[in-house]
Amino acid sequence: MKTSPQRIIAHFDLDSFFVSVEILNNPALKGKPVFVGGAERGVVSSCSYEARRFGIHSGMPSKKALQLCPQAIAVKGSYCDYSKFSRWVTNIIASKAPLFEKASVDEFYLDLTGMDTFFNPLQWTINLRQQIIDETQLPISFGMGSNKMIAKMATNEAKPNGYLQVPFGKEKEFLSSLPVNKIPGVGEQTHAVLKAMGIFTINDISLKTKEELEKGLGKWGTELWNKSFGLHNSEVRACREAKSISSENTFHENKTDLVFLMSELVRLTEKIAFDLRQDGKVAGCVAVKIRYPDFETSSQQASIPLTCADDEIIPVVKELFHKLYRKGKPVRLLGVRLSELANEVVQASLFNDIERKNDLYKAIDDVKNRFGKLKLKRASSG
The missing domain is CATH 3.30.1490.100 (DNA polymerase, Y-family, little finger domain)
Structure with missing residues (x-):
């Protein structure tokens, strides 16, 4: 019986995208705690890694961000420029990738399954990342793995401005020591429930039974158990929708x-x-x-x-x-x-x-x- 080829998924994510664009527009902001959002009544939509060291994060009220870091620089936001750069990166990826999904303004999934017959997928993706950096001057990270979840989590570990491949068969090893809230979809409420159950790392999840997890989290418990073993079946959706x-x-x-x-x-x-x-x-x-x-x-x-x-x-x-x-x-x-x-x-x-x-x-x-x-x-x- 013919077996399906090993899936090869890459995930690209532009680092601190809005702030990175602002730094291109104003290089004097480089290396400083910067966030995009109104200085008084706004909300932080993106922040530099320098700002994150003070506890600033996306979704935080700008007023709170300035309390945490009074010297932080609040930038109103150049949304037309963000759209322009997003389209620029999309066009570069579209010109090279056999199948890709634009998941957000700064995030992309690429399905490279079967490419290993002709190319080294990792080197191909490294080259594509370098092309994006060379043409746009934007920092961008990527992760590669056997599914979308592993690729995204690898990207998060590779940031800022790096890349990481999780070898096939090594998914659980990669996940085991990571905190449970590193799994996409585990928010504050779920994190609190898991901690109350004595679950702190992803490996702790895998040591529980599905029934135990379902008791505390309902159907989400079963999905979480599968994810702790690196199992995830979501497909990369081709960009075939109406233009x-x-x-x-x-x-x-x-x-x-x-x-x-x-x-x-x-x-x-x-x-x-x-x-x-x-x-x-x-x-x-x-x-x-x-x-x-x-x-x-x-x-x-x-x-x-x-x-x-x-x-x-x-x-x-x-x-x-x-x-x-x-x-x-x-x-x-x-x-x-x-x-x-x-x-x-x-x-x-x-x-x-x-x-x-x-x-x-x-x-x-x-x-x-x-x-x-x-x-x-x-x-x-x-």
Whole structure:
């Protein structure tokens, strides 16, 4: 019986990505405790390793970070630059990797299974990492192993700006001495339960029975037991999803009313932003299309910080329209397109008030799902 080839998974992670971009923009920040986030009411979305030594971490209120390290430098954030660099790294990986998944704005999984027939996968990945560093000047780490979990955990151990391969068959040996909260998905609450059970290292988990773990953690206990042996079956998902999402409207009568045209732009944008959120995606580029009665068609696009929020996309759509529109000329068709799509997780650290904004849009989308997309809309969309 033919056996499946040994899986070879690499995980890339840009080190302190936002801060690294800020240092490229301002080299004077290098070697200093720096974090991205508002100085008063904001939240830390990224911090330098120098800042981490003071206990600063992502998700911490900026005010708390400054209390821990008064000399820390708070940077507001250049989100357009982050999107640009993320796309740059994505394009480099896409040009080389046979199969890859963009897991977040700064994180990638590569499936190199079968490559060992033709190349040394480790050396190939080292070369790719060096290419990314040479072209972008960004520090980046990678891990390699038999599955996504092992590769990601190897990356975390290789940081900052390094790499680590976990040899096949050595997964449990690699995991054994690591603290239990090194396993992806083990948060503070689970960590507390495990410590109360006398479990401190990953090896301690493997010494328990599945039944013991299920008693304390439910179904998550069985999954955790499997992970303690390095077992993980999640696949690298090919980037085959739609490259863009769009909506357009051809009017029964040509339109010159600017108020109507603005309202229609808002409606179209709300529609595709809603669809984007339903697909769990964010977009990094927006375009507007105008067609006139003589079928002359023009379009213009702009890069935007990765987002799925109406209120961030609509102003760009209006600006593009005004750049394109021939004042007073009747319009036959209007269209809006969002492209450069990525998984929604990449957005998690781009808003200082991310939880509040996500809750707002979830409430809006819930109403639309229950009563129809047209039942709830902005006043400006008519």
